[in-house]
Amino acid sequence: MNKIIKFALVLLSTLGLILGTASTSFSKVEGDKIILGAAVSLTGKYSSNGVHTQNGYNMAVERINSMGGVKVGGKTYKFDIIYYDDESNPKRAAQLAERLINQDGVEFMLGPYSSGLTKAMAPVTEKYGVPMVEANGASRSLFTKGYKYLFAVLAPANLYLDVAIRTAVELNGGKGVKIAQAFEQDAFSQDVRLGILDAAKETGSEIIIDDKLPKELNDMAATLAKVKATKPDVLVVSGHTKGALTAIRQIAEMKVDVPMLAMTHCDAAKLSKQHGKNAQYALCASQWHKTLTYKDKWFKDGMTYDKDFTKMFGYAPPYQAAESSAALLVFKDAFERANSFDQKKVRDALAATDMQTFYGNIKFAPGGQNVSKPMVLFQVMCDSSGKCENKVVAPLKWASAKLIHPIPKWSER
Amino acid sequence: MDLLIFQAPILMVQASMDGILLGILFALIAYGMALQWGVMNIINIAQGDLVILGGYIAYFMYLYGIHPAWGVIVSPIIMYFVGIGIYKLVINKVVDRDLFISILATFGISILFMQLMNFAFGADVVLANSGYGTTMLFDNSVTLPNSKIFAAIISIIFAIGLVLYMKKSKLGRAIRATAQNARAAKILGVDTEKVYAATFGINAALCGVAGALISITFTIHPYMGLPYTIRSFMIVIVAGLGNLPGVAISGMGLGVFEEFADYILGTEFRIGSVFLLLVLILVYRRFKLAKKREYLK
Numbered sequence: 001m002n003k004i005i006k007f008a009l010v011l012l013s014t015l016g017l018i019l020g021t022a023s024t025s026f027s028k029v030e031g032d033k034i035i036l037g038a039a040v041s042l043t044g045k046y047s048s049n050g051v052h053t054q055n056g057y058n059m060a061v062e063r064i065n066s067m068g069g070v071k072v073g074g075k076t077y078k079f080d081i082i083y084y085d086d087e088s089n090p091k092r093a094a095q096l097a098e099r100l101i102n103q104d105g106v107e108f109m110l111g112p113y114s115s116g117l118t119k120a121m122a123p124v125t126e127k128y129g130v131p132m133v134e135a136n137g138a139s140r141s142l143f144t145k146g147y148k149y150l151f152a153v154l155a156p157a158n159l160y161l162d163v164a165i166r167t168a169v170e171l172n173g174g175k176g177v178k179i180a181q182a183f184e185q186d187a188f189s190q191d192v193r194l195g196i197l198d199a200a201k202e203t204g205s206e207i208i209i210d211d212k213l214p215k216e217l218n219d220m221a222a223t224l225a226k227v228k229a230t231k232p233d234v235l236v237v238s239g240h241t242k243g244a245l246t247a248i249r250q251i252a253e254m255k256v257d258v259p260m261l262a263m264t265h266c267d268a269a270k271l272s273k274q275h276g277k278n279a280q281y282a283l284c285a286s287q288w289h290k291t292l293t294y295k296d297k298w299f300k301d302g303m304t305y306d307k308d309f310t311k312m313f314g315y316a317p318p319y320q321a322a323e324s325s326a327a328l329l330v331f332k333d334a335f336e337r338a339n340s341f342d343q344k345k346v347r348d349a350l351a352a353t354d355m356q357t358f359y360g361n362i363k364f365a366p367g368g369q370n371v372s373k374p375m376v377l378f379q380v381m382c383d384s385s386g387k388c389e390n391k392v393v394a395p396l397k398w399a400s401a402k403l404i405h406p407i408p409k410w411s412e413r
Numbered sequence: 414m415d416l417l418i419f420q421a422p423i424l425m426v427q428a429s430m431d432g433i434l435l436g437i438l439f440a441l442i443a444y445g446m447a448l449q450w451g452v453m454n455i456i457n458i459a460q461g462d463l464v465i466l467g468g469y470i471a472y473f474m475y476l477y478g479i480h481p482a483w484g485v486i487v488s489p490i491i492m493y494f495v496g497i498g499i500y501k502l503v504i505n506k507v508v509d510r511d512l513f514i515s516i517l518a519t520f521g522i523s524i525l526f527m528q529l530m531n532f533a534f535g536a537d538v539v540l541a542n543s544g545y546g547t548t549m550l551f552d553n554s555v556t557l558p559n560s561k562i563f564a565a566i567i568s569i570i571f572a573i574g575l576v577l578y579m580k581k582s583k584l585g586r587a588i589r590a591t592a593q594n595a596r597a598a599k600i601l602g603v604d605t606e607k608v609y610a611a612t613f614g615i616n617a618a619l620c621g622v623a624g625a626l627i628s629i630t631f632t633i634h635p636y637m638g639l640p641y642t643i644r645s646f647m648i649v650i651v652a653g654l655g656n657l658p659g660v661a662i663s664g665m666g667l668g669v670f671e672e673f674a675d676y677i678l679g680t681e682f683r684i685g686s687v688f689l690l691l692v693l694i695l696v697y698r699r700f701k702l703a704k705k706r707e708y709l710k
Contacts, residue, residue, distance in 0.1 A: 043528070045636045047536040088536075185681065212681035216640040218631040221431045222675035222683075228554075229421045242538040245632050249540060253547050253558035274540060 029341050033080045034070060036331070037106030039096040039121065044088025046113050049320050053113045053136055055313050056324025057081055062312075063298050063325075070332050072339055079328065086112055090120035097124035106130070107343055110327055113320070115139030115157070115188045122150050131347045133330050135323040138287075140191045143367030150368045151350050153326045153359070155375050157188050158195030160285040161236055163377050164262035165199040167394050168234045171405055176204035180232035180258075182211040182223045182247075184239035192238045192264060208232055213239050220246055224256050231258075238264040244271060244284075252278035252410075259406030262377070267318045272380050272388030280382045281407040285375050288319040288359050289392050291400050292376065298329060299358040326359035379403060418676040423554045428672040434561040436668025438626055440661045441568040442641055443648035444575070445619035451654050452592040452612045453508050458519040459499075460645055461638030462526035463617050467492050467624025468633035469534055475541035475628070482543060484625030485567050489618035496617025500610045508609055523638065530635035543629040564626035571622050575615070576657060588612055647691050 029035070038057060041050030061079045069076045082104055086093040093112050100106040101124070109125050111118050111134020118137025122145075125132040131149045138157040142150065168177045179200055183189040193210075200207055208230050211223045217239055224247075227235055235258045237247040244265045251261070252275070266284035290302040299305040305325070309317040330353055335341070338349035354363045360373035374395055381401060382388040391401035418424045446460050457463075470491055471484025499522060507518045545559035579585035590598040591608045599605050623641075627633060648667060652659035667687060674686035 043531065045531070045536050045634075047531065182680070211679060214680070214684055216637060218627075218637065218640075219435070222428065222672055223680060225424055225427045225431075226417060226676070228556075229417065229424055242632050242634060242637075245538050245540060249632075250558075253560070254556040255547060255549070255553070275542070 029077065032069075032075070032077050034077045034108070034335065034341070035104075035106060036079060036081045036108050036110050037084075037097075037100035037104060038081050038110040039084045039086040039093050039100070039112050039117075041088040041113050041117070042083075042085040044086075046088040046117075049136070049318075050086075050088070050113045052318055052320040053324045054083065055309075056135070056317070056321035057110060057328060059309055059312060059321070060298075060325040060328035063308075064328060064332055067298060070335050072335050072341065077335075079332075081110065082106060086117060088114075088117070090116050093117040094120040094124055097121040101125070101128050101130055107341070108132075108331065108346065110324075110331075111135055111137055111152075115142065115191075116186070118142060118150075119187070122147055125149055129343050129347075131334075131343060131350055133327045133350065135327040136320060138191070139187045140194065141187065143365070143369040147368055149347055151330070151353075151364050152369050153330055153362055153373075154287050154323050154370060155373055156369045157191035158198065159375050160192045160195060160264050161238070161262050161375075162195050162199045163375055163394050164236065164260070164283055164285070165196060165203060165205060165234065167377070167403070168260050169203040169205060171403075172233065176200075176206060177233035178230075179205055179207045179234050179236060180209035180223075180227045180230065181207060181236040182209070182213055182220060182239070182243075183237075184213045184217060184243055185215060186240075189238040189240070189243075189264075196236055213243065217243060218246055220250050221254065224250050224254050227258060228254065228256050234258070234260045234262060236262050240265050245274060248275045248279050248282065255410040257407070257409045261407065266380070267390070272382065272390075276388065277382050277386055277413075279380045279388065280413075281404055282380045283377050283393070283403075284380070284390065286319050286378055286390075287373075287375065288322045289376050289378055289390070289398075290317075291392055292360070292398050294356055294358055294360050296329065296355075296357045299325065301358050305358050322359050326357045326362065329357045329359075330355070330362055418673070423551060424676060425673075426551065427555045428676055429669050430555065430557055431561075432669030432672035433665050434557070434565045434668075435672075436665035437565040437568045437661070438561075438623060438630070439641075439644050439648060439668065440664025441572060441619055442623045443645035443652075443660050443664055444572055444657065445616035446645045447649045447652070447654060447657065447660050448588075448619075449612050449616045450649060452588055453504070453609050454512065455504065455508065455515040455519065456512065456646070457616070458516060458642055459523040459526055459638070460616075460620060461641030461643075462523050462530070463492060463496070463620035463638075464624040464627060464641045465633055465635065465638045466495065466526065466530060467621030468628035469530065469539075469624070470621065471625035471628040472539050472541045472633060480543070481541035481625065481629050482563070484541075484628065485622050488621035488625040490621075492621030492624075493614040493618040496614040497610050499617070500613040504613055505606070505609065523642075527635050527638065534635060536635065538632050538634045539628075540632045541628045545629075558630070560630045564630050567622065567626060571619065572661065575619070584608070584611055647687060650691060651694055 040054045041047050065078045069078045084096045086096055109130050109132040113136045115137040118134050126147050126149050133151045135153050138154050140156050140158050183193045209226050244263050262283040264285050271279040290306040292302050295301050333355055334346055334349040338345040362370050363372040365371045376392050377394040378390040379393045380388055381391050392398050393403040467488045470488040471481045474484050475481040507515045543560045548557045587603045587608050591605050595605055648664045652663040671683055671687055675683045
């Protein structure tokens with residue numbers, strides 16, 4: 001009896017698999033629809049940012065479609081996206097890229113979340129000559145491989161904290177500063193590190209601590225004790241969300257005094273929500289902030305985007321969502337300029353992109369990275385009631401508050 | 414190579430204190446692992462995931478406005494039953510098979526737990542704030558977060574409690590008897606099935622305590638269990654099975670060793686140096702055993 005049940009189970013699951021994978025074949029443009037393919041992380045370790053990415057895409061699709069769609073060859077088309085869950089797994093992402101192209105017949109792709117997954121998909125889209133506009137892979141190595149069909153709307157990783165070092169040097173009267181840095185050992189964080197090394201070299205700054213944190217990092221006590229002993233001018237930390245959270249927790253616990261603290265991923269880490277006033281004065285690199293004054297005709301500006309997104313999804317948009325929305329605007333613009341669905345022509349139109357969106361200016365370098373949008377730095381600032389807000393402090397053009405420097409000592413807080 | 418620690422010797426105090434506090438916490442997890450390894454001959458790959466699940470229990474208490482420190486009482490109670498449940502569903506089917514099958518089974522449980530936690534709690538890194546302050550020593554040059562001290566004290570209390578329970582209680586004696594010789598214990602009337610279930614439950618409860626402590630000292634995330642499994646595995650290997658004081662000493666020793674390696678070789682060699690130590694110890698043990706065999710000949 002038991003055997004029969006087992007056999008039936010196996011049979012059923014095989015049938016399920018076959019039925020599940022056999023889908024109708026789409027072509028790139030069906031009726032009045034332009035079908036884009038995307039693999040995003042809906043499960044696995046990147047699932048929260050994967051969902052932000054998907055929400056950003058969906059918001060833009062809805063907005064562009066409701067505002068008249070895309071006009072190509074005198075006809076209007078609407079966007080539609082086929083999504084797959086890449087399970088935060090690079091291998092799976094590469095398979096899904098193959099599947100989207102070969103089985104679903106997709107001819108234009110949107111990027112996944114994270115540099116690692118984008119790296120896994122780019123060789124596939126390149127092989128088939130499928131233009132891919134991605135919004136969440138910033139690693140420098142993506143743009144040095146000579147890919148012709150990869151375009152990124154965001155600034156490359158090596159520029160993330162460059163502004164922080166330059167600001168610190170400026171505040172030091174143009175003289176070099178002492179830098180302590182701790183980076184996770186992954187592609188993205190190591191690229192941020194290279195950016196700091198470049199900035200240090202150019203400004204004559206000295207790197208006195210250069211720690212590499214393990215991927216499963218949850219303890220930075222040793223690094224912070226070294227920082228306490230050596231008293232650098234700037235402490236730089238990059239290790240995704242857990243790096244930012246761990247750093248703030250332990251800096252507060254160990255009462256580490258440092259004049260400037262610069263980090264990545266504070267937006268996603270919701271620093272002030274989890275740590276309250278302990279997060280105060282931290283500088284965070286961000287691709288986008290709602291108070292920036294860029295404009296476009298679909299989303300108007302950052303503040304409106306923030307409001308509309310919050311209404312649609314029930315939470316304020318992190319920059320991961322904003323840059324994902326921008327990717328769709330780039331595609332729309334390129335389709336209209338190419339006035340064709342020929343992949344080669346669309347690719348050339350993408351390469352010639354020069355536009356402003358609510359997210360920032362977009363113009364691609366030959367490597368595919370967006371070079372015309374600088375990173376912004378915001379600082380966590382709290383009022384006396386303990387309510388904290390992120391305020392843009394650099395570059396000065398968009399600053400909505402003055403940088404507080406040096407950070408007050410713990411004994412004075 | 415960084416000689417900072419020798420230039421500023423006060424860092425040695427900091428490193429040792431950090432290492433000892435960290436080591437005590439890891440020793441608690443390793444203690445649970447040693448217990449069930451000794452009794453049931455199962456290497457539990459899901460150990461770290463049980464820790465993380467325990468951490469989430471404390472985190473949710475924190476979210477609902479209860480101080481997360483209470484997690485060290487609530488979390489083990491819930492985790493005990495989770496442990497019994499896992500035993501009844503999976504472990505009792507592999508407990509008498511060879512080690513490889515049990516490793517595969519617990520590896521499966523580990524993956525399942527990771528995905529379920531990710532599904533239920535989301536992939537965000539979270540932590541619970543205890544609001545305990547910081548203890549400053551030596552004119553503020555050595556800082557010890559009180560949450561770490563709290564974690565170490567609670568770990569010690571639970572460890573001592575468990576040792577006493579093993580010595581004095583009926584179930585404790587039955588567990589020890591089963592560990593020594595399961596067949597003989599069975600013949601003498603010990604319900605080994607019950608002993609196994611209780612052992613797995615106790616192990617899960619210890620993981621629950623450790624998890625609650627980790628949520629207030631470090632961070633938790635559905636995919637962060639494996640390092641805890643590996644650390645406890647190493648502590649048990651170094652200490653040897655059935656050597657409970659050894660587990661405590663090797664936990665602290667590894668903690669201190671790790672911190673010093675961090676200062677001298679750099680953070681990137683922290684875990685690597687512990688593995689290197691593990692290899693050296695295993696080679697040394699083998700060497701010693703070989704000598705003993707020669708002597709017996």
